[in-house]
Amino acid sequence: MLQRLSQVSGRIGRWLRYALRPPDVCFIHHPDYARAAAGLMDPARADKILGFLTDHGLIRRHDVSRPLPASLENVLRVHTPAYLESLSDPTVVGEILGLELGPRESQEALDLVRLMVGGTIQATRLALRTGKVAVHLGGGFHHATSDEGMGFCILNDLAIAIERLRARGFQEPVLVVDLDLHDGNGTRAVFAQDPTVHTFSVHNAPWDDVGAVASTSIVLGSGVTDDRLLDTLEERLPPVVRSHRPGLVVYVAGVDGAGGDALGDWKLTAGGIVERDRFVVNTVRHAGPSVPLIVVLGGGYGASAWRHSARFFGWLVSGRVVEPPDDAEIILRRFRQISQRWNLETAAANRDSDWGLTAEDLLGLVTRVDTRFLGQFSRHAVELQLEQLGLLDRIRARGFRNLDLSIDASKGLGQTLRIHGDPGRELLMELRASRSRSIMPGLEVIEIEWLLLQDPRATFSDRRPQLPGQEHPGLGIMRDVAAWLMVVCERLRLDGIAFVPSQYYMAAVGYRHLKCVEPEAQARLDALRDSLAGGDLAEANRALNQGRLVDEASGGLVSWEPVPMVLPVSARLRDRVTSPEYQAAVSQARAKLAYRLPPDLSVT
Numbered sequence: 108m109l110q111r112l113s114q115v116s117g118r119i120g121r122w123l124r125y126a127l128r129p130p131d132v133c134f135i136h137h138p139d140y141a142r143a144a145a146g147l148m149d150p151a152r153a154d155k156i157l158g159f160l161t162d163h164g165l166i167r168r169h170d171v172s173r174p175l176p177a178s179l180e181n182v183l184r185v186h187t188p189a190y191l192e193s194l195s196d197p198t199v200v201g202e203i204l205g206l207e208l209g210p211r212e213s214q215e216a217l218d219l220v221r222l223m224v225g226g227t228i229q230a231t232r233l234a235l236r237t238g239k240v241a242v243h244l245g246g247g248f249h250h251a252t253s254d255e256g257m258g259f260c261i262l263n264d265l266a267i268a269i270e271r272l273r274a275r276g277f278q279e280p281v282l283v284v285d286l287d288l289h290d291g292n293g294t295r296a297v298f299a300q301d302p303t304v305h306t307f308s309v310h311n312a313p314w315d316d317v318g319a320v321a322s323t324s325i326v327l328g329s330g331v332t333d334d335r336l337l338d339t340l341e342e343r344l345p346p347v348v349r350s351h352r353p354g355l356v357v358y359v360a361g362v363d364g365a366g367g368d369a370l371g372d373w374k375l376t377a378g379g380i381v382e383r384d385r386f387v388v389n390t391v392r393h394a395g396p397s398v399p400l401i402v403v404l405g406g407g408y409g410a411s412a413w414r415h416s417a418r419f420f421g422w423l424v425s426g427r428v429v430e431p432p433d434d435a436e437i438i439l440r441r442f443r444q445i446s447q448r449w450n451l452e453t454a455a456a457n458r459d460s461d462w463g464l465t466a467e468d469l470l471g472l473v474t475r476v477d478t479r480f481l482g483q484f485s486r487h488a489v490e491l492q493l494e495q496l497g498l499l500d501r502i503r504a505r506g507f508r509n510l511d512l513s514i515d516a517s518k519g520l521g522q523t524l525r526i527h528g529d530p531g532r533e534l535l536m537e538l539r540a541s542r543s544r545s546i547m548p549g550l551e552v553i554e555i556e557w558l559l560l561q562d563p564r565a566t567f568s569d570r571r572p573q574l575p576g577q578e579h580p581g582l583g584i585m586r587d588v589a590a591w592l593m594v595v596c597e598r599l600r601l602d603g604i605a606f607v608p609s610q611y612y613m614a615a616v617g618y619r620h621l622k623c624v625e626p627e628a629q630a631r632l633d634a635l636r637d638s639l640a641g642g643d644l645a646e647a648n649r650a651l652n653q654g655r656l657v658d659e660a661s662g663g664l665v666s667w668e669p670v671p672m673v674l675p676v677s678a679r680l681r682d683r684v685t686s687p688e689y690q691a692a693v694s695q696a697r698a699k700l701a702y703r704l705p706p707d708l709s710v711t
């Protein structure tokens with residue numbers, strides 16, 4: 108009751124804050140943005156940013172507008188007909204995006220980029236009409252020139268939006284501030300002869316040596332820190348704003364300069380990136396009372412890149428920095444909302460309707476096997492859930508078009524859910540799970556006996572090394588699958604998810620969220636993590652499997668002992684693995700453990 112009350116008062120507080128101070132920022136987004144082909148960029152990043160902003164009551168639905176695809180008339184203001192014609196060839200589009208695309212995926216990629224160009228156009232329209240800052244949750248394709256696409260950029264949305272304004276009579280000077288990690292070479296090339304559009308880009312390395320009549324191009328090399336970037340900006344940006352006197356500023360707020368970015372080589376911190384963004388916005392605001400400003404997302408690679416943009420937009424809307432939740436939490440929140448629409452009565456109804464009695468049944472020759480997943484969901488219901496949560500789209504984005512989902516009850520405990528792709532019916536996902544009351548007394552959990560997520564078309568690399576038990580790289584949807592099972596637990600009132608990691612790395616990956624059922628096992632895992640810290644996970648796992656870790660007390664070798672772990676969902680289970688008794692037992696066992704890697708046998 109108390110919790111419910113605080114939820115309600117929290118909601119009223121957020122509503123009041125919003126009502127008293129509606130943001131002078133508007134957003135442009137389209138749900139189809141999540142259908143982007145899976146590369147290094149997280150296709151759900153715009154959805155996650157919006158989820159965060161709406162969850163915190165910072166924006167409302169009506170602050171977000173949907174774009175229309177850009178007309179070819181507008182695209183042709185920048186790109187040559189010959190280049191646009193060359194895009195009918197899927198290999199041309201595939202090369203730009205760094206993916207192998209068939210005709211259908213290529214067409215979808217073109218449709219999506221046309222939509223995103225429309226989004227940047229919409230942003231300029233809204234910024235000029237309303238005087239609000241217009242944030243487009245996409246776009247920033249700064250590498251595309253008039254006759255060539257490159258570096259994930261097919262059409263240059265920035266240039267097209269600016270040329271469209273020119274065609275409509277907008278004559279004010281325009282300033283493009285491009286702080287994506289990479290060189291804004293395409294935009295600079297398009298406006299090379301145009302003194303009215305100043306292209307300002309700070310980047311790690313140049314992409315061309317084309318000069319331009321109104322341009323600032325600053326190369327900082329690799330390893331750039333907050334101070335280095337901020338000092339550069341403070342010195343170089345304000346003079347450009349003063350001399351160019353823009354009537355419109357386009358800010359490419361790429362976050363691939365963040366330390367830990369999957370593609371970048373800079374070391375910007377979360378605080379440094381917000382500082383950078385505030386500096387740009389404040390510099391523009393000081394330039395004149397109401398210089399229209401649009402912001403596009405630009406680059407940012409890896410599952411957590413969205414958080415940098417979310418932090419910036421949270422500040423832009425509210426004037427304070429609100430810390431976004433971590434990636435696993437935001438996925439869970441989104442799934443929880445969607446799962447409210449599931450009608451479990453329907454899923455459970457007619458449980459036996461598709462079991463016509465056969466002669467074998469009547470003679471007692473065949474035992475009936477329940478092919479409902481977790482004894483609850485029909486194949487149809489599972490497919491519907493995964494579709495609504497966007498999981499199937501995430502798999503399709505990897506080029507698997509005709510997904511085939513089946514449920515099989517012939518092996519082991521519980522049911523096996525399989526998803527095959529085409530062609531050749533490659534196995535992509537295999538999940539064998541059942542409900543269990545035996546893992547923790549008094550509690551009921553989903554026990555995962557086996558989970559395989561693999562992309563047979565992907566190859567291992569330094570970034571994605573092969574781990575024991577892996578035949579192919581993963582599908583990149585582990586967090587989504589975990590969040591799906593968590594909302595299933597919530598709806599079925601189950602306490603959590605249990606599994607027995609067969610390798611150390613599986614326990615280490617989920618360390619923050621998983622707990623060993625037995626405190627002594629948790630103490631062993633903690634000791635392993637402490638002694639293997641520093642190296643990467645594949646190396647740590649190898650060191651352990653090769654018997655290179657030594658128990659200091661006994662002098663014996665340490666090996667991985669598979670034990671049950673749980674991901675708590677209910678308060679009952681969470682209380683059990685966070686209770687003072689549990690923690691005391693972990694500390695007591697941990698104090699007796701010391702493992703070490705002999706220096707001469709350190710991680711290879």
Ligand SMILES: [Zn+2]
Pocket residue numbers: 287288289361363405406407
């Ligand atoms: Zn970039």
